[in-house]
Amino acid sequence: MTPFNPNLIATLPPPVMEARRWVEGTVFEADRPLINVSQAAPVDPPPDEMRQAMADAVLRQSEVHLYGPVLGLPALRSELAFNMTRHYGGAVGAENIAITSGCNQAFCAAIATLAAPGDEVILPTPWYFNHKMWLDMGGINAVALSTGPDLVPDADAADAMITSRTRAIVLVSPNNPTGVEYAPSVVAAFRDLARRRGIALIIDETYRDFHSRPGAPHEVFVDPDWHDTVIHLYSFSKSYRLTGHRVGAIATSPQRLAEVEKFLDTVTICPAQLGQYAALWGLRNLDNWLGVEREKILARAAAMRAGFAPLTDQGWQLMGCGAYFAYLQHPFDMPSDALARALVDQSAILALPGTMFTPSGDAAGATQMRVAFANIDETGIAEVQKRLAGFRP
Structure with missing residues (x-):
């Protein structure tokens, strides 16, 4: 065989x-x-109005059926950057955004820019299983950070686990699988730790739009240098019911996006156009x-x-x-x-x-x-x- x-x-x-x-x-x-x-x-x-907009795009916009930019539609990148700036404060620009084929691909792309076989990534447990699976496939060691009975990871405990092979720490908030929301102070502590130790902090906020507290869930983006440490992941799938269209996003530095582009071009060439048009329409019309x-x-x-x-x-x-x-x-x-x-x-x-x-x-x-x-x-x-x-x- x-x-x-x-x-x-x-x-x-x-x-x-x-x-x-x-x-x-x-x-x-x-x-x-x-x-x-x-x-x-x-x-x-998705809601009827969005499906109608998608149908109109299929019938009237020929570019929906063609290859698009590897990093996503410029209009969607700009609109998401505006949305994030409005939601979190601080400054996020279109040059910080890439659109991916779902948030899982955003994670895979981020790891591809960070780690090689034999490197380590710290995952708080319980972990999101697809994160662990991707690390396993790449020969990257997932280092389990126990969260204890409150299910909230501790930055000091993570600090003790960092080695010369550590490339990133991953936070998911609101968390999958636990539903726990990490306080802004927890996110800030991990940001500070990652910056001090010269590694990346990957924050997966797939469920951001269902956060229970009003206002921004953290203040990471208020820091003008956020992208020297933070890699942010987002999904349109849950928010707009676009799971089958696979539309996610990654926010990071333009320098890292140049490496992300290599990964995305090799894997999917470009995100599916129709889903991107739907996500753009949703950002502009579906706040209520x-x-x-x-x-x-x-x-x-x-x-x-x-x-x-x-x-x-x-x-x-x-x-x-x-x-x-x-x-x-x-x-x-x-x-x-x-x-x-x-x-x-x-x-x-x-x-x-x-x-x-x-x-x-x-x-x-x-x-x-x-x-x-x-x-x-x-x-x-x-x-x-x-x-x-x-x-x-």
Whole structure:
């Protein structure tokens, strides 16, 4: 047989796809259908007005069907820079922005500019599994930074883990998988640490638009030299329901974008044009709509917190709750990967175990579960809580 890349072979299968295989061929009772809380992605299409704008672009703008600039549409880069400047304060220019084929690609591009095989990147745990997978594929060592019971990483603990091979620290806030939002002081501490130690701070804010606090989530961009240390990632997928169109973004220095351009040109040549036109239209027209969507998500998080008391009485713990996610600690004498399968069979709930977000053998991951509640309403959340309360191993 022809050879395989050993790094790819050693990389775990995509967790969401793995979880879907657990329900293949299973017939669920009509009065107890499967509740799928495994994937953090909108299931509804973009709003009608956006879809109409996309249809008009397909019919009337021939450039939608052609190659575009590798770093993205100039108008979208400018509009996102304006949006970020307005949202965060400080100064972000179009020359700091590249559009990518989803936020995962933005992360891959950032790492491609930073690290080579054998280098190290610090990932707080629980980590976002696609970040870990990309590092594994590239032969880059993911150094796990435990966040403890509050799920908030500590900059001093990270400082002790930095070696001559460390190239970056990654923060995700609001966090996937935990839902926890990092305070501005936490982000600033990691920025200061990264700058002092000469490494990059990658901040993934895919769920920025569902942050619970008003105003800017941090003050990183107020620093006029932010781009000497910070690499910022963003996604249009969750905000405008554009998951299938794969539109993300990276903000960094123009010098790093010159290297990003090499990566993007080799992988996709350019981001898909139609999704970019949709994102541009959304930035210009959907502020009020997005505000309503944010309130819906915040209401679901509030429902998760408000209805959790009966589970607490049974030994469950709500460790984190925000954006699309609730992160739970279960009370059972069984690892969370076994519990996840049992919940499918006995409770018709498809959720992801903490073992998918932590290093192999991690004791904390074995006690934890992620529930992605963004696609179920308050009634659905109450039903999930009822089924969890009724579960017996």
